């Protein structure tokens with residue numbers, strides 16, 4: 001393993017579920033699990049021993065409704081996870097994903113206009129869609145969405161998160177969160193903007209993991225068009241102006257040009273998200289004997305670093321740490 005690959009630059013994602021003593025495998029996401037809090041803390045202890053010092057948390061499997069209320073309710077799952085982690089590992093840098101898609105019935109990242117009457121209901125844990133919904137025009141209520149994102153972020157900050165990371169691609173989400181945090185006295189809680197987040201085909205395994213696929217429509221109305229580099233750079237600039245402490249390009253591999261450009265254009269720490277589909281490519285190919293997993297990961301992570309990323313969110317982090325230990 002290339003020793004230039006510093007564990008300090010890697011952020012490892014975790015999926016958190018309610019309950020006790022649970023470690024669930026995730027369909028089509030080899031090597032990645034959903035953990036209940038007790039098991040999460042144990043797994044993080046192992047990651048710590050390997051040298052990982054940054055984690056990103058996603059809450060999964062909570063009650064879904066039109067307003068994503070499970071995401072910001074008192075003692076919500078992610079807040080509870082942050083508390084438990086910080087109790088055990090006070091110096092671990094904890095990032096939390098701030099989004100609605102795992103908590104809304106329709107699976108979109110924002111509140112939809114007209115949601116109360118026409119966007120489905122939950123029955124025995126199943127989401128049933130109302131008739132005619134598929135053809136319903138998808139309109140995000142941005143003002144309402146950023147209010148809720150701010151509430152979610154605040155609940156994570158109160159629990160002790162070091163970084164909150166809004167990923168809904170709602171307009172002015174960073175500003176709304178910064179204001180809410182400052183007002184409540186959380187000036188030190190930092191914001192990582194998922195600034196240039198593309199409407200990508202590479203999120204498949206993640207959506208299985210987080211049960212966050214849109215039940216109808218897609219995310220092209222609020223995520224970026226991969227043909228449009230200028231729009232991506234503008235989003236990054238906007239996030240910086242709104243107060244983001246770090247900015248992100250996501251996914252990583254098909255967007256190395258933008259990582260490079262953003263790094264040169266803006267004087268901000270840059271994060272690249274090596275997403276679930278990129279990870280799955282490597283895993284499935286290695287299983288088929290098409291390539292050596294370790295060498296492939298080394299090439300990929302090196303290329304993302306070479307392009308200019310300061311930090312990389314990657315599902316490979318634990319394995320990289322193990323490989324580094326053995327060099």
Ligand code: PBG
Nearest residue numbers: 099101167202203206275276277
């Ligand atoms: C939620 C979110 C997604 C990912 C991170 N946060 C899914 C999406 O936008 O559909 C994807 C991460 C991955 O694929 O690893 N908004």
